[in-house]
Amino acid sequence: MKLFVTQGSPYARKIRVVLAEKRIDCEIVMLANLSDPDSPLPAFNPLGKVPTLVLDDGSGLYDSPVIAAYLDSKTPVAHLIPQASHIEVKRWEALADGICDATVAVVMEGRRMPEKQDSAAAERQQLKVERGLRVMAHDLGDSKWCLGEAFSLADIAVGCTLGYISLRMPALAWQEQYPNLARLYEQLMKRPSFQNTVPPG
Ligand SMILES: N[C@@H](CCC(=O)N[C@@H](CS)C(=O)NCC(=O)O)C(=O)O
Known part of the structure; x- marks a missing residue:
């Protein structure tokens, strides 16, 4: 198998963390x-996006939620999507990925020529990021991990999103606003899987 990634992609980081956790x-x-x-990407993924996983038979698999579910089903080592909490894990993942989608949209809008920027569109996306963070913090509460006591794909997805926001929207200062998310990220950053995939500044 081979995985196409870019250094900065939070979706690709999620899969690299999954690979490391599941060895x-x-x-x-x-x-x-x-x-x-x-x-070489479009030959395996017509959407031309990372992450794309190329299986041993040469076929391409995408997008990151599909790849994560595939890898989790491949080996029982470090099960990341427990059957009993399957939907809950996928909801966390959808929320975390959706916050990344909105962050990317804000960043892309900011890169357009000033006269072509749509500030109302950027503001709508920014609101999604802020509401998403609020809901993640509320749902995490005082729990150790997103599911409570069990580490799962939900924590990986949330961690990759938090790392990406730190990089792309440093002014948001989510760590001060949401100390429980900061505590979760601190826990995640103790794991080699997260340490070895930190996006470059
Ligand atoms: N929903 C997709 C999102 C993947 C995505 O948007 N990746 C970005 C990099 S962060 C990309 O490949 N963009 C290139 C493009 O859209 O052409 C996933 O979870 O894999």
Whole structure:
């Protein structure tokens, strides 16, 4: 198997953390530029997005929730989507990924020429990020992990999102606003899987 990633993608980081937690060997192919016309990615994923997993039979698997579920089903080592909490884990993942989607949209809007920027659209996306963080903090409460006592894919997805927001929206200062999310991130950063996948500044 090989996994196409970029350094900064939070969705790709999620899968790299899953691979490490489940001790699955996989070649990591780091792409520098997703708009490169010679990119090998579209041959495996018509959407041209990372992460894309290439299976041993040469077929491509995407997107990150599908890859995470596939990898979790591949080996019982460190089960990350417990059957009894399957829907709850997927809801956490959808929330965390959705916050990343909104963060990407804000960042992309900011990169447009000033006269082409749509501040109302950016504000709508920013609100999604802020509401999403509030709900994550509320739902985590005083629990150790998103599901309570059990570490799961929900924690991985939330951690990758928090890392991405720190990088892309440092002014948001979510750590001060939500100390319980900061405590969760601190716990996650003790794990080699998170330490070894920190996005570059
Ligand atoms: N829902 C997808 C999102 C993947 C995604 O948007 N990846 C970005 C990088 S962070 C990408 O590949 N963008 C390139 C493009 O949209 O052409 C997933 O969870 O895998």
